[in-house]
Amino acid sequence: MDNVNGKNTVQKQPGLLTKLIANDNFGVSIALIILVVAMALFAPNFTTVNNIFNVLLQIAQVGIVAVGMTYVILTAGIDLSVGSIIAFDGLAMAMMMKAGVPVIGAILAGIVVGGLVGALNGFLIAKLNLQPFVATLGTMTMFRGLAYTISGGQPVYTLPQSFDVLGGSIGVIPIPAIIMVVIFILGAYVLRYTKFGRHIYAIGGNEVAAKLSGINVKRHIAFVYIISGVCCALAAIILTARLDSAVPTAADGIELDVIAAVAIGGTDMQGGKGAISGTIIGALITGVIANGLNLLDVAQGPQRFVKGVIIILAVILQVVKKRKQA
Structure with a gap:
């Protein structure tokens, strides 16, 4: 309530619809809904329970790595090495297990390896x-x-077999999808509710100002790449378990899907703005598109073209939105 010319006036609060539209995730949420409806109409068997869980299974690796990539991009960085880390880490774990290292030991070693590669990037x-x-x-x-x-x-x-279980399911729910949801929750909590998360946004928004405010910028930047490396290790675990094998070509090109998920989800590619909630929606959009196009028997070439177009459109929308806010 404000006093204007001696009179009390009540400020009008924005309505629910206005708040929804102002929400950064509103546009991509609507896009996801439209996409799901379109695929349900045109792609056979898209809405079956098995296929819905199959979509979650297919995006598990991308979703987990996208959490780490969100942290990186929020600092105005990029990590192109994610696919190679997954392949290298998966092979390292598989070779350790074949050499007699216990499964839990190989998994922990794989997570450490992922973190060390991320530390090198950092x-x-x-x-x-x-x-x-x-x-x-x-x-x-x-x-x-x-x-x-x-x-x-x-x-x-x-x-x-005790390792391959991680690529299986509990009932109809894929274990990789459960792991992905846990990583989403942890990633979102850290960004939203911790001092480290606030510092990440500050560094991406204005690195010089963050430095002047006493934030150890170099340490935080190094740590986000460690987070990215650990996320790659987790993705390597579930991918290797799903396939019951590790190959040097694993996750080739996954960086395209990961960056697409983060960009579509509204994270500013110049840093400082974004959220894990948007990345979740972005990962679902890329997964629904890939799954629907597969059901429609669309070849890999056109699928990659579509993904590239979507990334460009997402970045263009970010630029337009920034100009309107300026």
Whole structure:
């Protein structure tokens, strides 16, 4: 209530519809709903229970890695090495298990390896001041090459059954989808409710101002790449368990799907703005598109073209929205 010319006036509160439209996730949520309706109309068997859970299974790896990528992009960075880390880490774990290392030991070692590769990216970017695109392009090539080297270009298969369980399901619910949901919740909580999350937004919004306010920018940037590496390790675990094998070509091109999920979800590619909730919706959109196009027998070439177009449109919408807000 304000006092204007001696009179009390009550400020009109925005209505529910206005709040919904102002929400950053409103547009992509509507897009997801429209897409699901379209696929239900045109793609055979899209709305069956098995296919719905199949969509969740298919996006599990992308969704988990997209959580780490959201952290990275919020700092105005990028991680092109995610697919190579998944392939290298999956092979490392598979080879350890074949050599007699207990399953739990191999899994923990794989998570550590993912974190160490992420730390290397963080060191190159935060300490040596390399551009994230250049640094992760280099490590992408390095670790894909290492994946071929340690495996001799051959798959490693027939893994312990206790490990393969992680790629299975509980009833009709895929275990990889459960893991993905847990990672979404943890990632969202840290970003929204912790000091570390607030610092990530501050660094992406204005790195110089964040530095002047006392935030250790280099340490935070290094840590988001470690988070990305750990997310890749988790994705490697469920992918390797699903396939009961590890191959040097695993997750080739997954960075396209991951970046698409984050960009479609509304995270600003220049940093400082975005949320895990948007990334969830973005991952679902990419999964629904891929699944629907597969059901419609659309070839991989056109599918990749569509994904590329969607990324461009998502970034264009971000630019238009920024200009309207300026």
